Amino acid sequence: MTLVWVHEDAISLDHPAVHAAGPSATPIFIWDTAEHDRRCYTLKRRVFIYECAHDLNIPIYSGESYEILAALSGGHDIYAAATADPYISGVLAELSRDHAVETLDSPSLAEVPANTDTGRFFRFWNRARKSALTHSEDRLIS
Amino acid sequence: MVNMLDRRVPAEAQPKSLDRREFTDRKALVESVLALSPGVSESDRVISDLRGGRLQATERLAVLDPAKYGSTRNHLDGAVTRLSPYIRHGIINVTDVRDQALEIASVKTAEKFIQQLTWREYWQRLYREFPDYIWNDVEPYKTGFEASDYADELPKDILNGSTGVACIDQFIAELKQTGYLHNHARLYLAGYICHWRRVKWQAGARWFLSHLLDGDPASNNLSWQWVASTFSHKPYYFNLENVARFSGENIDTSAQANAALAETYELLYEKLFPNLESKQ
Numbered sequence: 001m002t003l004v005w006v007h008e009d010a011i012s013l014d015h016p017a018v019h020a021a022g023p024s025a026t027p028i029f030i031w032d033t034a035e036h037d038r039r040c041y042t043l044k045r046r047v048f049i050y051e052c053a054h055d056l057n058i059p060i061y062s063g064e065s066y067e068i069l070a071a072l073s074g075g076h077d078i079y080a081a082a083t084a085d086p087y088i089s090g091v092l093a094e095l096s097r098d099h100a101v102e103t104l105d106s107p108s109l110a111e112v113p114a115n116t117d118t119g120r121f122f123r124f125w126n127r128a129r130k131s132a133l134t135h136s137e138d139r140l141i142s
Numbered sequence: 143m144v145n146m147l148d149r150r151v152p153a154e155a156q157p158k159s160l161d162r163r164e165f166t167d168r169k170a171l172v173e174s175v176l177a178l179s180p181g182v183s184e185s186d187r188v189i190s191d192l193r194g195g196r197l198q199a200t201e202r203l204a205v206l207d208p209a210k211y212g213s214t215r216n217h218l219d220g221a222v223t224r225l226s227p228y229i230r231h232g233i234i235n236v237t238d239v240r241d242q243a244l245e246i247a248s249v250k251t252a253e254k255f256i257q258q259l260t261w262r263e264y265w266q267r268l269y270r271e272f273p274d275y276i277w278n279d280v281e282p283y284k285t286g287f288e289a290s291d292y293a294d295e296l297p298k299d300i301l302n303g304s305t306g307v308a309c310i311d312q313f314i315a316e317l318k319q320t321g322y323l324h325n326h327a328r329l330y331l332a333g334y335i336c337h338w339r340r341v342k343w344q345a346g347a348r349w350f351l352s353h354l355l356d357g358d359p360a361s362n363n364l365s366w367q368w369v370a371s372t373f374s375h376k377p378y379y380f381n382l383e384n385v386a387r388f389s390g391e392n393i394d395t396s397a398q399a400n401a402a403l404a405e406t407y408e409l410l411y412e413k414l415f416p417n418l419e420s421k422q
Binding site (some may be wrong): 037048 | 156157158159165172178179186190192193194195227228234240252253257259261264266268269351352354359360
């Protein structure tokens with residue numbers, strides 16, 4: 001089945017990855033204890049994440065992310081929110097060897113040219129300011 | 143990375159989702175999480191009052207006050223939103239938060255708030271472009287010390303919140319109890335760890351990530367580097383007078399309980415950074 005991996009960087013069903021996957025896709029959350037242990041998450045972090053995932057009323061699987069996704073997808077497409085997180089993106093990269101993996105960016109606050117100097121925040125802010133201070137609806141119109 | 147293709151689960155062993163449970167109360171949910179998390183140590187089993195979920199996020203968004211935020215945000219008891227854990231985990235989009243701010247305030251009034259939201263976007267962009275920045279010094283320390291002069295691990299008194307510096311111990315207790323700290327308190331705590339105790343920023347960043355509900359490697363670690371001076375022009379440090387100015391009544395800022403911080407900036411500079419040229 002086509003899956004949407006709702007991972008901890010985007011615990012939402014209102015995400016471009018969920019919309020792109022379509023209504024027949026199955027969003028799932030994976031409770032990856034081994035990864036939480038590697039990240040040394042205290043219980044309060046785990047509880048917060050679990051509450052967010054539980055709130056979505058989607059299936060929650062417990063296990064290592066790659067193994068769950070590979071087993072459930074049966075070779076079908078996998079959608080996920082794009083992330084810089086090395087573990088999540090590493091799992092997706094492994095899956096992409098024998099699955100069609102689509103990652104979609106979360107909505108962006110600002111439109112900043114690719115060649116913008118990111119050496120210090122205020123150089124970035126000077127390029128981001130105009131679009132960051134524009135309401136999404138006004139941005140769509142312009 | 144380990145090649146995980148060799149460990150694929152055969153079709154007959156399809157994973158099963160956890161039973162969908164409607165928890166009667168939060169305690170039951172916590173017990174369920176604990177059962178899934180046997181590796182969590184006894185000392186790390188504190189639960190925050192801050193709850194996860196979209197309703198909690200939208201309730202906080204509904205009381206957003208960009209004007210009050212702009213005028214009080216640097217104060218520990220200021221009108222900060224505590225939306226960051228929800229933004230960090232994508233419960234709510236940062237664009238929705240921005241749009242809400244612009245719907246209830248003018249661009250000028252909302253600018254300071256939106257600028258703070260943009261910091262997160264900035265850190266995320268760096269994370270994508272320069273993943274090595276997250277755990278490595280972006281630049282050398284500008285403290286007069288080499289990275290090798292800093293300790294690799296946090297001392298026990300910091301982990302336990304028993305440094306003997308009253309306000310620092312209060313910030314540590316709050317971090318451990320709530321999983322949340324006002325940004326200014328984060329800066330104080332990070333500055334104390336890097337410059338008073340001369341501990342590598344990585345040790346502090348790792349510790350923050352284990353506790354902060356909004357803990358995100360990009361925002362967290364690069365902010366630590368900003369404090370340490372490995373991603374800024376100079377180290378961030380402060381004195382007790384500054385803490386007193388921005389703290390509410392709940393923080394002990396008496397000089398006798400915070401002797402290590404109770405100095406002028408000039409004297410602290412000489413004490414903390416003796417290898418740098420004097421400011422006087």
